[in-house]
Structure formats: C-alpha cells, structure tokens
Amino acid sequence: KAGVTQTPRYLIKTRGQQVTLSCSPISGHRSVSWYQQTPGQGLQFLFEYFSETQRNKGNFPGRFSGRQFSNSRSEMNVSTLELGDSALYLCASSPQADTQYFGPGTRLTVL
Amino acid sequence: GEDVEQSLFLSVREGDSSVINCTYTDSSSTYLYWYKQEPGAGLQLLTYIFSNMDMKQDQRLTVLLNKKDKHLSLRIADTQTGDSAIYFCAESSRNTGGFKTIFGAGTRLFVKA
Numbered sequence: 766k767a768g769v770t771q772t773p774r775y776l777i778k779t780r781g782q783q784v785t786l787s788c789s790p791i792s793g794h795r796s797v798s799w800y801q802q803t804p805g806q807g808l809q810f811l812f813e814y815f816s817e818t819q820r821n822k823g824n825f826p827g828r829f830s831g832r833q834f835s836n837s838r839s840e841m842n843v844s845t846l847e848l849g850d851s852a853l854y855l856c857a858s859s860p861q862a863d864t865q866y867f868g869p870g871t872r873l874t875v876l
Numbered sequence: 877g878e879d880v881e882q883s884l885f886l887s888v889r890e891g892d893s894s895v896i897n898c899t900y901t902d903s904s905s906t907y908l909y910w911y912k913q914e915p916g917a918g919l920q921l922l923t924y925i926f927s928n929m930d931m932k933q934d935q936r937l938t939v940l941l942n943k944k945d946k947h948l949s950l951r952i953a954d955t956q957t958g959d960s961a962i963y964f965c966a967e968s969s970r971n972t973g974g975f976k977t978i979f980g981a982g983t984r985l986f987v988k989a
Contacts, residue, residue, distance in 0.1 A: 807979070807981045865977060867911070
C-alpha cells in the first residue's frame with residue numbers, strides 16, 4: 766500500500782497570508798490527524814477527522830481549521846499567518862486513530 | 877492532564893545497546909508506541925505494545941512495559957550509526973471522540989562510531 770502523502774513538501778509564505786496543506790491517507794484509513802512540530806514546543810496535536818467529522822481538537826486558535834473529504838483526503842488551512850506558525854506540519858492516518866502512520870510533513874516557513 | 881515524559885538526550889557507542897525510557901500518566905492507555913524521526917522526515921512507527929502486554933521483541937528492538945509504574949522502555953541491541961535519530965514515545969487511549977494520542981518530547985539518540 767502507498768504511504769501517507771502530503772503536499773506541498775515545502776512552502777514559504779509571508780505574514781498575513783493564508784495557506785492550505787493537503788494530506789492523502791493510506792488507502793482504507795478513515796482517520797486523519799494533524800500535528801504541528803516546532804523545536805520549542807515539540808509535537809502538538811491540531812485536530813483529528815474521521816469520516817468527514819472532526820472528532821478531536823487541540824488547543825490552537827481558530828485560525829487553524831481543517832476538513833476531510835468523502836475519500837478521506839484531508840486539508841488543513843491556516844489563515845492570517847504569523848511568524849510563529851513556521852513549523853513542520855505532519856499528517857497521520859489510521860484505521861481508527863489508534864495506530865498512526867505519518868506522512869513526510871510539510872515544512873512551512875512564514876517570513 | 878495526561879503527560880508523556882522522556883529524557884532529551886542519549887549517547888552510546890556503536891555496537892552497544894541503547895535503552896530509551898519513557899513515563900506516562902494516563903492509566904487508561906490502550907496502546908503505547910515508539911516512533912523514530914530522522915532529520916527532515918516524518919515519524920516512522922517502529923513498534924507498539926498493547927497495554928496488557930509486558931514485553932514485545934522485534935529483531936533488534938525490545939519494548940518493556942511496566943504498567944504499575946507507567947514506565948515504557950525501548951532497547952536497541954547492537955546500536956548502529958544509522959540508529960541516530962529522535963525517538964518519540966506515545967500513548968493512546970480511547971475517549972468519547974475515538975482515540976487520543978499523546979507524544980513525548982522525544983529523545984535524541986547519538987551513536988558514536
């Protein structure tokens with residue numbers, strides 16, 4: 766089976782812009798979780814979607830949002846970007862959100 | 877709230893065994909995991925153990941779980957330079973919204989040739 770894919774792999778944006786990241790889970794997996802990884806804060810949970818519904822949400826401001834499509838592909842959106850949003854954004858897929866398989870990540874740099 | 881703690885650094889010589897330790901607080905944990913992250917890459921699932929198991933061995937990797945003390949360890953036998961990476965411990969428990977997974981801050985393993 767193909768692994769989790771994330772696009773784009775690298776992204777450079779400026780403050781105030783918005784960005785959309787995409788994640789395609791492993792075939793058959795219905796759960797997609799998103800994480801933000803920074804050197805200072807480590808791996809922080811953003812949200813988890815299962816069958817197009819957000820089931821769990823971390824402690825991030827409303828500028829961070831996501832959605833999941835009927836084919837389980839997921840997108841996350843960050844509006845009004847801030848310098849502190851620079852991070853590696855990781856997507857993980859799972860049959861039930863128990864054992865998670867991660868994609869390579871999207872490295873976002875905000876200038 | 878739930879927490880997972882790991883030491884930040886570990887340095888070993890090539891050929892020695894590495895032992896990475898982790899403690900967690902959630903007594904309702906269902907699964908416990910070890911992930912490996914190499915520079916610039918995502919997290920690779922190395923192994924996992926169900927909370928009702930004490931030990932799991934997979935080639936050079938041995939996972940030990942002490943549920944009473946909420947302590948998890950990962951032993952890497954015959955450590956190689958290619959094992960240099962960050963190792964994350966994680967625990968997963970079922971909640972009303974499905975599963976919730978908490979990750980530790982990661983242990984950076986340095987392997988000296």
